[in-house]
Amino acid sequence: MVVLKSSGFSEMNFRRMEIEEWFDRYQYEVECDIGESGVKFFNLGDFELNARIQLRYGYHRGNPSLRELVVRDYGGMSEENVVITTGASEANFAIIASLIDSGNHLIVEHPNYPSLYEVPASLGLKFDFFRLDFDEKFKPQLDELEKLVKKNTKLVVLTHPNNPTGSALTLKELEKVIDLAESNNFHLLLDETYRELSHGDSLPPAATLSSNAISVTTMSKAYGLPGVRIGWAVADKKVIEDVVAVREQLTICNSVIGEAIAENVLERKTSFLGNIRKKVIENLEILKTWFNEQSCLEWVPPSGGVVCFPHYRGKTDRLAGSWPKNIGLLRCLDIVLEWTSI
DSSP states (O other): OEEEOOSSSSOEEEOOOHHHHHHHHHTTTOSOOTTOOSOOOOOGGGSOOOTTOOOSOOOTTOOHHHHHHHHTTSTTOOGGGEEEESHHHHHHHHHHHHHOOTTOEEEEEESOOTHHHHHHHHTTOEEEEEEOOGGGTTOOOHHHHHHHOOTTEEEEEEESSOTTTOOOOOHHHHHHHHHHHHHHTOEEEEEOTTGGGBSSOOOOOGGGTOTTEEEEEESSSSSSOGGGOOEEEEOOHHHHHHHHHHHTTTTSSOOHHHHHHHHHHHTTHHHHHHHHHHHHHHHHHHHHHHHHTOSSEEOOOOSBSSOOOOEESSOHHHHHHHHHHHHSOOSHHHHHHHHHTO
């Protein structure tokens, strides 16, 4: 654990995330990774790259041609509203660090991708969990969210389709959250990593609906490209400038090779994602059949993405430690342990 002190924040304590530590330990030792939260990764040979790519520093906001491809999906926005980041994780860190200080309050949906609550915890920030309940089929109860809002609330962090539950907001619910943000003068950070893998109609990006909304996504999960470390944030220009200011103290810019691969994919996005969606739906049907045969598990079928959050009727600690060694499966139950222990 690393401890830092700063006048802008309380004492900062950075610790490793248990999920990522587990994944780092076992990901290369298993045959089947049922805990992975993205589609199957691609290989470098799957892409035609220009061998004359200059291995120099990249643009701090991301290559303009890549930003132009990204913004096509964000009606009414321009490249100035986009910053390409080192995965969604850098975007999330920079947004939280730049928008919130020790006198502010934020709300984080839970369960969620751990860094979305570990970052504010590490920075010593005050936050409350907005909890999704299995008995409610993980559907967000927005009346409960409204009760959590305080006068000093500056940011609400949601992920939909959700990781790990697979729940998804409706358009009406998204609009209600945005109305809440505008009437209470806070920002909504919506992690839209799985938006394009919705099992119904995809919602419009939140950033296109309000200047109070920030859309974040990554090519790691839905695109099968975690190794290129490319994500982005789309938001009001002031938010983007703040993100750039933070990332210039961290990574400065992205990998030019990663950006080249991202550009290659987005130029043929329709066919690329179409093939992935087809496989995801096929796999979901296999999973439904499997769950119907299990007596020790109950689940809520996901409305989007490639993850779900089953309930296991038994003790998971022993199984989580033994599965990787015995049958080549990875961390699914260990993830349940960390998410449910908070």
